[in-house]
Amino acid sequence: MAFSTIYNVFFKRNSVFVGTVFAASFVFQAAFDSSVTSWYEAHNKGKLWKDVKLKLGESGDDEDDDDE
Amino acid sequence: MLGLRSSFRSSLQAMKSQSRLISASAVSAKSTYRTPDFGDYIKEKQDADKSRSYAYFMVGSLGLLSSAGAKSTVETFITTMSASADVLAMAKVEVNLAAIPEGKNVVVKWQGKPVFIRHRTQSEIDEANSVEMSALKDPQTDADRVKNPEWLIMLGICTHLGCVPIGESGDFGGWFCPCHGSHYDISGRIRKGPAPLNLEIPEYEFDDQKLIVG
Numbered sequence: 001m002a003f004s005t006i007y008n009v010f011f012k013r014n015s016v017f018v019g020t021v022f023a024a025s026f027v028f029q030a031a032f033d034s035s036v037t038s039w040y041e042a043h044n045k046g047k048l049w050k051d052v053k054l055k056l057g058e059s060g061d062d063e064d065d066d067d068e
Numbered sequence: 069m070l071g072l073r074s075s076f077r078s079s080l081q082a083m084k085s086q087s088r089l090i091s092a093s094a095v096s097a098k099s100t101y102r103t104p105d106f107g108d109y110i111k112e113k114q115d116a117d118k119s120r121s122y123a124y125f126m127v128g129s130l131g132l133l134s135s136a137g138a139k140s141t142v143e144t145f146i147t148t149m150s151a152s153a154d155v156l157a158m159a160k161v162e163v164n165l166a167a168i169p170e171g172k173n174v175v176v177k178w179q180g181k182p183v184f185i186r187h188r189t190q191s192e193i194d195e196a197n198s199v200e201m202s203a204l205k206d207p208q209t210d211a212d213r214v215k216n217p218e219w220l221i222m223l224g225i226c227t228h229l230g231c232v233p234i235g236e237s238g239d240f241g242g243w244f245c246p247c248h249g250s251h252y253d254i255s256g257r258i259r260k261g262p263a264p265l266n267l268e269i270p271e272y273e274f275d276d277q278k279l280i281v282g
Contacts, residue, residue: 003117011124021128025136032136 160282165219165274173235175224178281182224182232183270184243185279188254193217195241196255203259206266210255213269221272221281222256228263243267 011017041048151159161178163185168174171192174185188196196210196217214220224232224243231247238244239260240253250261257266272281 003115003121006121007117007124010128011121017124017128018131021131022135024128025132025139028132029136029139 160280163279163281164277165279166277170218175235176281178270183281184220184222184224184235184256184267186220186235186254188218188220192241192254196253199253199255199257205258206264208255208257208266213255213257213266215272216274219274219279220254220256221270221279223268223270225268226250226263227258227265227267228261233267 009016010020045051159179161176161183163174163176165185165187168185168187170187171189172187175182176185177183193210199210201207201209210217213222226233226245226247228245228248228250231245233243233245233250233252235243238251240251242254242256242259243252244250245252245261245263248262250263251259252263252267253259255266256269258264270281272279274280
């Protein structure tokens with residue numbers, strides 16, 4: 001009977017259906033964005049500016065000041 | 069005309085005798101199509117809610133993806149209209165007010181326009197406040213034009229044709245535009261000459277000893 005509950009709660013009324021879709025799309029966007037970003041940063045570890053900045057900070061500070 | 073009306077009346081009378089007004093087709097005229105027996109093709113344990121939920125879930129997922137895509141497309145398009153970082157970096161200018169002595173003018177460049185900053189003395193503030201509103205072409209009190217009466221900050225562009233007025237000159241002890249002879253007083257208000265409006269006041273704020281224009 002679980003499916004009839006799902007049907008009655010989410011799909012029966014079109015307003016609820018569309019509202020659920022829009023709300024879920026907001027959640028999906030945030031989740032998708034953060035997951036892609038974290039994957040990208042893990043994939044390019046060591047090549048990103050935030051990693052390079054730390055290395056530059058050890059040797060020379062003059063370039064560090066330019067950013068921001 | 070009379071014949072038309074009488075025929076309409078007689079047709080109304082005919083309708084009264086009929087029992088069905090809305091559905092005019094008789095049972096015998098309805099479809100004779102016989103629904104085939106789908107029994108051989110229907111699953112044994114058919115759960116209508118399950119298949120329906122599955123179909124709606126797929127429709128909803130497609131809607132989710134397309135609405136997320138539409139939102140980010142619109143968002144990207146709108147973001148292109150906002151100011152870029154290099155423009156934003158040039159949008160503000162900081163001035164150290166501690167370096168400007170009382171009774172001196174400083175001109176700074178802000179967004180390609182000159183901004184006049186004057187550290188006014190107490191007598192100049194009193195002078196700006198003593199002016200009658202009726203004597204002004206563009207009536208505006210001095211309090212409306214300054215946040216802190218000691219500091220007068222305004223755009224150094226003559227409201228007539230856009231020349232840059234000269235400080236500490238003119239008949240009213242303020243600014244004088246050499247192009248067509250507009251005289252501004254110590255609050256930057258137009259007093260004499262062709263200019264129609266007072267010198268414009270930009271957005272600015274004070275941050276301790278610093279002035280941020282923009």
